[in-house]
Amino acid sequence: MRDFLKNTSPDNPVLFYFTKAAELAEFERFTVEFRSIARPNQMPALLEVWSVIAKRRREDRHEIVADFPLELYAVIFRDMAEGLTKTAEAVADLVFDLDAIGFADPDADVNGGDAVNLLNEHLPHLRTLRAD
Numbered sequence: 001m002r003d004f005l006k007n008t009s010p011d012n013p014v015l016f017y018f019t020k021a022a023e024l025a026e027f028e029r030f031t032v033e034f035r036s037i038a039r040p041n042q043m044p045a046l047l048e049v050w051s052v053i054a055k056r057r058r059e060d061r062h063e064i065v066a067d068f069p070l071e072l073y074a075v076i077f078r079d080m081a082e083g084l085t086k087t088a089e090a091v092a093d094l095v096f097d098l099d100a101i102g103f104a105d106p107d108a109d110v111n112g113g114d115a116v117n118l119l120n121e122h123l124p125h126l127r128t129l130r131a132d
Contacts, residue, residue, distance in 0.1 A: 013069070014066070014067070014068050014069065014073065015049075015066060015067040016065070016066050017063070017064055017065055017066060017067075018065060021084065024054075024065065024081050024084055024085055025084070025085055025088040025089075026056060026057055027054035027055065027056055027057060027063070027065060027081070027085060028054065028055050028057050028085060029054060029055045030052055030053070030054045030065075030078045030081050030082050030085075031052070031053050031054070031078070032050055032051070032052055032053075032071065032074045032075055032078050033050070033051050033053055034048070034049075034050055034051075034071070035048075035049060035051050036048050036049075037049060037067075049067040049068060049069060050067070050068045050069070050070065050071045050073070050074035051064045051066070051067050051068075051074070052064070052065050052066045052067075052068070052074050052077055052078050052081065053065070054081070065081070
């Protein structure tokens with residue numbers, strides 16, 4: 001196996017700064033950045049990591065969501081996180097729009113054109129996410 005595909009350093013683990021994958025939906029705009037972490041009185045004293053950083057939705061704040069020993073791991077995680085959040089956002093938009101036309105209201109006429117038009121509007125976007 002190529003060296004860039006495996007983590008050979010036990011001193012440089014993968015770190016996730018969240019407890020559930022669903023928490024990633026709170027973020028957007030994922031980036032990968034190289035950084036060094038100083039560890040006084042420890043060996044090695046300096047860790048080099050690839051961090052996945054994301055902007056918290058509805059706030060002007062960026063946070064580190066994960067650290068990886070290899071750039072490839074960080075890039076793959078970033079791509080997966082972006083896909084997860086885009087899908088969650090598309091589903092949330094669809095639910096919001098369906099609620100707006102009274103889809104959850106048992107007395108509403110959702111068999112008419114409103115619900116069908118909404119689904120037709122959202123399905124191409126959802127299919128695009130699935131293809132990605």
